[in-house]
Amino acid sequence: MAVHAHPDDESSKGAATTARYAAEGVEVLVVTCTGGERGDVLNPKYGEVTGGIEGMREVRRGEMAAAAAALGVRQHWLGFVDSGLPEGDPLPPLPDGCFALVPLEEASAPLVELVREFRPHVMTTYDPTGGYPHPDHVMCHRVSAEAFAAAGDPDRYVGRGEPWTPLKLYYNHGFSLARLREVHDAIVAAGGDSPFGDWIDSRQAREIPEREVTTRVECSDYFDQRDAALRAHATQIDPEGFFFAVPREIELAHWPTEEFELAESRVPVTLPETDLFAGIRPVDQGAEAAR
Incomplete structure (x- = not known):
């Protein structure tokens, strides 16, 4: 549930x-x-x-x-x-x-x-x-x-x-800071524009505490379904916006x-x-x- x-x-x-x-x-x-x-x-x-x-x-x-x-x-x-x-x-x-x-x-x-x-x-x-x-x-x-x-x-x-x-x-x-940093660095290393740079800087400046991650569920085979569900919320989600700014190959390689x-x-x-x-x-x- x-x-x-x-x-x-x-x-x-x-x-x-x-x-x-x-x-x-x-x-x-x-x-x-x-x-x-x-x-x-x-x-x-x-x-x-x-x-x-x-x-x-x-x-x-x-x-x-x-x-x-x-x-x-x-x-x-x-x-x-x-x-x-x-x-x-x-x-x-x-x-x-x-x-x-x-x-x-x-x-x-x-x-x-x-x-x-x-x-x-x-x-x-x-x-x-x-x-x-x-x-x-x-x-x-x-x-x-x-x-x-x-x-x-x-x-x-x-x-x-x-x-x-x-x-x-x-x-x-x-959106843990560790995940944001990992994906941000991978995008920059690949020569792309990361959507996370300002977000990482602002979170560090505000010193937002990171909560403990105890459980990581491998679910990369279902990212397409996740994206389809996001797009279904058409009033809220720009199909060319933030949620789709990470190249799939980087996401799969660095945060599956x-x-x-x-x-x-x-x-x-x-x-x-x-x-x-x-x-x-x-x-x-x-x-x-x-x-």
């Missing part, structure tokens, strides 16, 4: 990993907390979305369906409303009724119920910072951590299904994996890992029994 804040997050964070596991027979469910209704159109080639929040919600639901099909995964809407990304100094208040303002137990209840229904062995989500300071990303972490902790407790969320205890919780690592941080495990593990299901299934067991 991969829990994300908005439609498109599932395609930019751990997408090739979910595509790989789905292709191997693992039951994969992407959970999308909000409809992305307050997201801006970030693709300059797309044009305008009319109809306000409702119009954007409808467009992004269609995009999400196409992305899920590209990855070969199931997808479920948690049903909350996008909080938007506040800008300004001081920051404006968040909109009434948005996801980030919902009380934690109320926001977590439908996810707890879904965990008990789907019965995942592994959950993935964002670290406590949200990966970046979008209020919905931070809230996505909070509800995921709450569901992981509470779903197996029969005394909590009573009436929300039969208890189920997931075994491992991971945080996505989409996706990275995760094991946040909690209820089974014995040996780090580092190359499989999110390490410690859950025997090495020689097929993927069909995993979720």
Whole structure:
């Protein structure tokens, strides 16, 4: 179960990993907390979305369906409303009724119920910072951590299904500084223009701490599916933009994996890992029994 804040997050964070596991027979469910209704159109080639929040919600639901099909995964809407990304100094208040303002137990209840229904062995989500300071990303972490902790407790969320205890919780690592440096240096060495130079410099200047990478999943055979899923989010993703700026041959040679941080495990593990299901299934067991 991969829990994300908005439609498109599932395609930019751990997408090739979910595509790989789905292709191997693992039951994969992407959970999308909000409809992305307050997201801006970030693709300059797309044009305008009319109809306000409702119009954007409808467009992004269609995009999400196409992305899920590209990855070969199931997808479920948690049903909350996008909080938007506040800008300004001081920051404006968040909109009434948005996801980030919902009380934690109320926001977590439908996810707890879904965990008990789907019965995942592994959950993935964002670290406590949200990966970046979008209020919905931070809230996505909070509800995921709450569901992981509470779903197996029969005394909590009573009436929300039969208890189920997931075994491992991971945080996505989409753009580690180590990855950016490795790919940046390879592009420059090949005589190309790297999209990462300014980003690396700004992160170093801000001294953003790097979180531990415990698990690297080899998934290069599924980069094409990941890219197709990204392009499905046409309001958000420029098909000639940042996400496609790294030549495929450099990506395959220098960073054929996706990275995760094991946040909690209820089974014995040996780090580092190359499989999110390490410690859950025997090495020689097929993927069909995993979720």
